[in-house]
Amino acid sequence: MLETTIAAIGPLDEAAMSTARQLQTRLTKPAGSLGLLEELSVRLAGLAGTCPPPLPSPAAVAIFAGDHGVHAQRVTPWPQEVTVQMVGNFLAGGAVVNAFARQAGATVTVVDVGVATPLPTPDDHSPAGDARVAARGGVSGHGRVDVPRLVDANVRRGTRDMTVTAALTRDEARSAVEVGIRIAGELIDGGAALLVTGDMGIANTTPAAALIAAFTGVDAAEATGRGTGVDDPTYQHKIEVVRAALLRHTPDPTDPLGVLAAVGGLEHAALTGLLLGAAARRVPVLLDGVIAVSAALAAAALAPDAVGAMIAGHRSAEPGATVALRQLGLTPLIDLGLRLGEGTGALLALPVVTGAVRVLHEVATFDSAGVAEK
Numbered sequence: 001m002l003e004t005t006i007a008a009i010g011p012l013d014e015a016a017m018s019t020a021r022q023l024q025t026r027l028t029k030p031a032g033s034l035g036l037l038e039e040l041s042v043r044l045a046g047l048a049g050t051c052p053p054p055l056p057s058p059a060a061v062a063i064f065a066g067d068h069g070v071h072a073q074r075v076t077p078w079p080q081e082v083t084v085q086m087v088g089n090f091l092a093g094g095a096v097v098n099a100f101a102r103q104a105g106a107t108v109t110v111v112d113v114g115v116a117t118p119l120p121t122p123d124d125h126s127p128a129g130d131a132r133v134a135a136r137g138g139v140s141g142h143g144r145v146d147v148p149r150l151v152d153a154n155v156r157r158g159t160r161d162m163t164v165t166a167a168l169t170r171d172e173a174r175s176a177v178e179v180g181i182r183i184a185g186e187l188i189d190g191g192a193a194l195l196v197t198g199d200m201g202i203a204n205t206t207p208a209a210a211l212i213a214a215f216t217g218v219d220a221a222e223a224t225g226r227g228t229g230v231d232d233p234t235y236q237h238k239i240e241v242v243r244a245a246l247l248r249h250t251p252d253p254t255d256p257l258g259v260l261a262a263v264g265g266l267e268h269a270a271l272t273g274l275l276l277g278a279a280a281r282r283v284p285v286l287l288d289g290v291i292a293v294s295a296a297l298a299a300a301a302l303a304p305d306a307v308g309a310m311i312a313g314h315r316s317a318e319p320g321a322t323v324a325l326r327q328l329g330l331t332p333l334i335d336l337g338l339r340l341g342e343g344t345g346a347l348l349a350l351p352v353v354t355g356a357v358r359v360l361h362e363v364a365t366f367d368s369a370g371v372a373e374k
């Protein structure tokens with residue numbers, strides 16, 4: 001499945017891009033006046049292979065949740081149980097991502113790819129438990145904006161501590177990537193015209209930093225940030241944890257699955273798969289924060305043309321995100337100092353993407369509107 005997906009990923013369509021570039025010069029606005037939106041519209045035409053490309057609606061956010069053995073190294077102040085508790089919050093519709101998804105008209109799919117704690121069974125009648133059980137059986141909720149859906153695709157109940165041993169076996173890393181590919185396919189088959197990356201996993205900024213250092217070659221100190229907000233001593237310690245993991249495994253960036261297995265996470269690997277799956281189907285994906293861009297580096301290493309389907313939604317406050325975006329050659333659409341994850345920054349950028357495409361559909365040309373050209 002991974003190999004066939006990679007084989008299906010191809011370059012942007014040059015003819016559609018040149019049609020879009022040409023159309024941009026005829027629309028009633030000074031050439032170049034829409035800045036980055038013009039480039040984006042051209043790229044989306046190249047991805048779709050047609051001009052104008054389809055409007056990116058409806059959108060679907062996929063939130064991959066996982067836990068991390070490296071949590072034992074005290075790289076975050078938050079207890080690991082917050083991962084499963086936030087999964088409950090997503091399913092009950094109470095998280096920031098739910099508010100932003102309702103605003104954007106996007107569906108929410110929560111994928112348990114590696115949560116440590118088993119999800120509640122049907123006899124759990126806590127509010128979050130009820131919501132999870134309803135969502136799990138809730139086929140009728142699929143595709144509805146106001147009913148988050150849970151997919152149980154747990155590969156392993158959390159990764160191993162990467163400072164001690166590889167976080168995942170190669171097979172586990174591949175299985176998680178294939179979960180992401182499958183989710184991309186299901187969401188697109190269900191009608192999604194654009195996918196949005198989301199993640200939840202206490203401690204997951206540590207493997208994100210290690211992946212970014214491994215794929216870009218920057219030092220651990222450049223790739224590592226404060227995550228949910230660690231104090232100065234914990235931040236210095238976190239850098240040393242990332243450095244120790246890199247020294248132990250010396251991951252080879254030309255072996256992306258090996259890197260994901262050594263120092264990655266289950267949600268990072270699944271996001272890699274989501275990006276590959278979307279690129280293979282020529283559907284755009286909005287990247288959220290540092291976890292998504294670390295996964296994007298793995299996807300780009302597996303299939304360089306996959307970057308053509310990626311749109312950087314925002315610039316996370318995590319320094320590693322900027323390092324990764326530079327290597328990917330992507331300019332973020334918004335920069336608001338966000339560092340929440342869940343898909344929140346990407347969802348805020350969705351109207352910008354829609355605007356870029358809507359221009360090609362709706363704006364009059366100088367000829368048709370009778371506006372004089374210079």
Ligand SMILES: O=C(O)c1ccc[n+]([C@@H]2O[C@H](COP(=O)([O-])O)[C@@H](O)[C@H]2O)c1
Nearest residue numbers: 076201203205227228289290316340341
């Ligand atoms: O998206 C980001 O750039 C981002 C930056 C910092 C933190 N997060 C979120 O916070 C959690 C990980 O933070 P930490 O400090 O536990 O590694 C995880 O659930 C992420 O979704 C996300």
Ligand SMILES: Cc1cc2nc[nH]c2cc1C
Nearest residue numbers: 078082200228340341342
């Ligand atoms: C409360 C909380 C919400 C989050 N959402 C994404 N990561 C998170 C981490 C914490 C701690």
